[in-house]
Amino acid sequence: EEWWDMYKIVKKKSLNPTVSFMEIDAPFIAKKAEPGQFIILRVDENGERIPLTIADFDREKGTVTIIYQIVGATTKKLDSLNEGDSLQDFVGPLGVPSHTEGLKRVAVIGGGVGCAIAYPIAKKLHQSNAVVHSVVGFRTKDLVILEDEFAAVSDELIIKTDDGTYGTKGLVTDALKQLIERGEQYDEVIAIGPLVMMKFVARLTKEYGIKTTVSMNPIMIDGTGMCGGCRLTVGGETKFACVDGPDFDGHLVDFDEAMERSSMYRDFEKHHYEAACHLFDKA
């Protein structure tokens, strides 16, 4: 048999002004991928390695879908590629698949681009006949993504925006609290989004004693447990998110530490983002 050696972009579309969708030719990864796992890619020869969640996969077609938000230099460069172009490197599936077995009633909470990570889990739960209540939050109407997809796999879908331009105004925690107060019983809450959001969801569910899983996204390099850069404190122990996670018990994660660590290279990144923007403006 021959090996493929190109990670070709077979489909690309823009989901909102800052979030795009790409389907990549990666048959070996597609064969093994499970919800909750991620890939690491490099756009070009001198590129940085960045992790992105496997948002979907098609085992027959041999493709893997990623949904990414343009936040910095690498995601900007990624977004400059088009259908037919190829990525330099694409490795996975990494991390432990999300645990969904035996769950019957679940609230899935997604924030911003975190919805891309939450969606395949909601889909898998739905396929295994669980009752799924999805609460997805965005800053404003223009940023809403995957609405139809979530609607198709949820028994109830609540959309929140910070400014009230779509769905109802407010935070995802407000909606979750209402669901719980309404008497909904959940086996588990799965929350994926910005660290602050996950922190407050976990704080809320702790009050009600509902098991909560969060998906952590620290800075990573190798994604194989070799560098320790992705380490987190979970229940007082050091864990490597790339091999022990990315899913962890939300009640045990030290979110404050994780938030501090994620800002380690803020100045460097800002500089490179500006440089990348500058480069594209000229082009």
Added chain:
Amino acid sequence: MPNMSLHKNPMPVQEPDVRNRNFNEVALGYTEEQAVDEAERCLNCKHKPCVSGCPVAIDIPAFIQKVKEKDFEAAYEVLNRSTSLPAVCGRVCPQETQCECKCVRGIKGEPVAIGRLERFVADYHMAHNTKDAQIPKPNGHKVAVIGAGPSGLTCAGDLAKLGYAVTVFEALHLAGGVLVYGIPQFRLPKEIVRKEIENLKAIGVKIETNMVIGKVLSIDELFENGYEAVFIGSGAGLPRFMKIPGENLKGVYSANEFLTRVNLMKAYQQGSNTPIQNARKVAVVGGGNVAMDAARCAKRLGAETVYIVYRRSEAEMPARLEEVEHAKEEGIIFKVLTNPTEITGDEHKFVNGMRCVKMELGEPDASGRRSPVEKKGSDFTLDVDCVIMSIGTSPNPLIRNTTKGLDTNRHGCIITEEETGLTSREGVYAGGDAVTGAATVILAMGAGKKAAQSIDEYIKNK
């Protein structure tokens, strides 16, 4: 008449105050004249004591004889019979404890500079060779190798020479293992590793990067795909931490992360997309080669002060003497008999200091090593803004967790038969750091070599 000088020809090097500001190779290599002069020091001993010190049993007097005769390509042929990475070993082997420590010239004076000669010959070959590699006749059998470090590459090269169709699966985007992500450019230029790997590809070895075995394919699936044997050379890449307070502050790295950012991701070059901290004062905790490399990289990245903090005394340091000396010349400050107890941070959680205690060596323990004990009331703070933990690594659990019936010991090292490299699974062999824990390039190569022989026998007799 042999050259009876008691001293080795010194290695030309970049001046310390120049080299500690660049990433170019420190040691510049012998000229032809120096090489021949050094080769003349070899007595061509009949019983070849030096060979017994070399884990891959290079015929040392034979290759040195060819250097004397200025037939450098013939010298290369001798090396090539025993090692597939001579340019690498000539540079990074701990020769002083291997081949050179057995050399009779070392009884009185310095031993023959075997490593430097090996490097010279390999470099000469790289610069002058124009012959195309001979592709061996295929024997119709397929073997899979996991990990493109020195053990995996050696095993792959030896099997390819026997006609096997070998595929190496490597997790990272670049082949070379520690040679590309760990050992820095100034000790082992990446160009050299790249060329050695090109040589392997030229004889038909396939290298598939971005393949994390255990995730994308399991060992069982490799067999299902028609590979008749598997060699595991996945190294010992899992970093250890000290478990002291403050280890997750911003500015605390494992040596692997720091070196990977610098070497693999080229953070030292202008325009690299991978960030690295602009540290001013760095403490590297540990006393091995890895610690020396991290310290010397930190210095080259522009740190004003770099400390090596080690809990035993200099005599116990596992690093090669040459590396320790180079580090000192470059201005690295050694704080021995010192142990960190806590890393402190500022209000933004960036490192701003490291609490340490002084140690003294106590009575020898069961292993005969004198273990360090704390000196009461001796604690003090080192003013640093970056801490690099270099206290060891262990084998990555990925493969053992995904391979049924693969036995490992309590350190997570794969258990193999000493003589053959065979694991507890039929057709599965292993070697290098994955079996021994962190060791050396040449031991890893030796293990890869041995396993290649065993695999050949296994497949032939199947």
